[in-house]
Amino acid sequence: MAQTRTLQHEKKEAKRQKLPIIDCDVHNTMPSDTVLYPYLPQRWRRHHSMLGTPDRVGGYIPRAMPYGARYDAWPPSGQRPGSDLSFLQEQLLDFWNIEYGILNCLTAVCDMPNLEYAAAFARAVNDWQIAEWLDLEPRLRASMIVAGEDGKLAANEIDRLADHPGFVQVLLLVRTMEPLGRRKYWKMYEAAVRHDLPIGIHFTGVGSGPITAVGRPSHYIEDHTGMTQAFQTQVTSLVCEGVFEHFPTLKIVLIEGGIAWLPPLMWRLDHAWKKLREEVPYLKRLPSEYIREHFWLTTQPMDEPPKSEYLQQLLVHLNVDEKLMFATDYPHWDFDAPDRTIPTNLGPGLRRKIMAENARTFYQL
DSSP states (O other): OHHHHHHHHHHHHHHHOOSOOEEEEEOOOOSOGGGGGGGSOHHHHHHHHHHOOOOHHHHHSOOSSGGGBOGGGSOTTOOOTTOOHHHHIIIIIITTTOSEEEEOOOOSGGGOSOHHHHHHHHHHHHHHHIIIIITTOTTEEEEEEOOTTSHHHHHHHHHHHTTOTTEEEEEEEEEOSSOTTSGGGHHHHHHHHHTTOOEEEEEEEOOSSOSBTTBOOSSHHHHHHTTHHHHHHHHHHHHHTTHHHHOTTOOEEEESSOSTTHHHHHHHHHHHHHHHGGGOTTOOSOHHHHHHHHEEEEOSSOOOOSSHHHHHHHHHHHTHHHHEEOOOOBTBTTOOOTTTSSOGGGOHHHHHIIIIIHHHHHTTO
């Protein structure tokens, strides 16, 4: 009964939602890896049947819930949350009147040590997304999965699919094998720029070392809260390695990484650069200027300080008029409902930009 009352209340709130909504973080999931077999060459099907795919993310520490999902996100079919298109349409797109949803399929591709296998798996995931998601639901757009640890293989996949209107960005997980400013990734950025596609960097991943700056945590809450360490590292690397001097039109969106940590990072980087600029002579501007120009953010998880005026101050530092985009993180346990995420005291004009218009411009929808 309590669940029914909650859903009825949410439905009333959804009907009152006046603003257009573009959801920048929707997770579609494969019911099993074998659904990719029609899209995988026989050689890699045999490989998968023998070796499977790595499960290093889930194996490091317990997840909060199975597949990180809401209790009510399990479809009647019994499949994994996020794997049933019709249920996703009903529970998310229709219920909240979502204009567009951006699919971020979180696969094991980024953690596959066999890069040729990773590239084949990424290709299969993308073809599966086209056939079983994009072709069936016009409100959906997708992130392109790539074997990001090999810049050339990633560039090949970007070149293959860049003209498909359903793909609006290239997706990486934030914990990579090396910091993303390294030159091994540059061919991927070159291809993304060539096709005017942004790079999305999403929460999670394992990488090659400890998943925190000082080792392995004991609890999921430590892992979840500490993920900002990885986002800070990636922003710092991309700026300090000169990526944006080489690729001045490259756009990056940080997905599910929070927002409150970014202004202090900019202050600290600017302060250090003024004293250490001889080390990075190719940087022609303050680090904060590169960050403000090249990075976008999503709302989920929306940092909530104890006083509303603190949030107002934070948003001023972040230039949210253009750079902050709404996300629900459906179907995960920390889902943010559209009617509860953005404070009403921000004003209808700014709320409209955050809820839809910034994403409309960014993804050229």
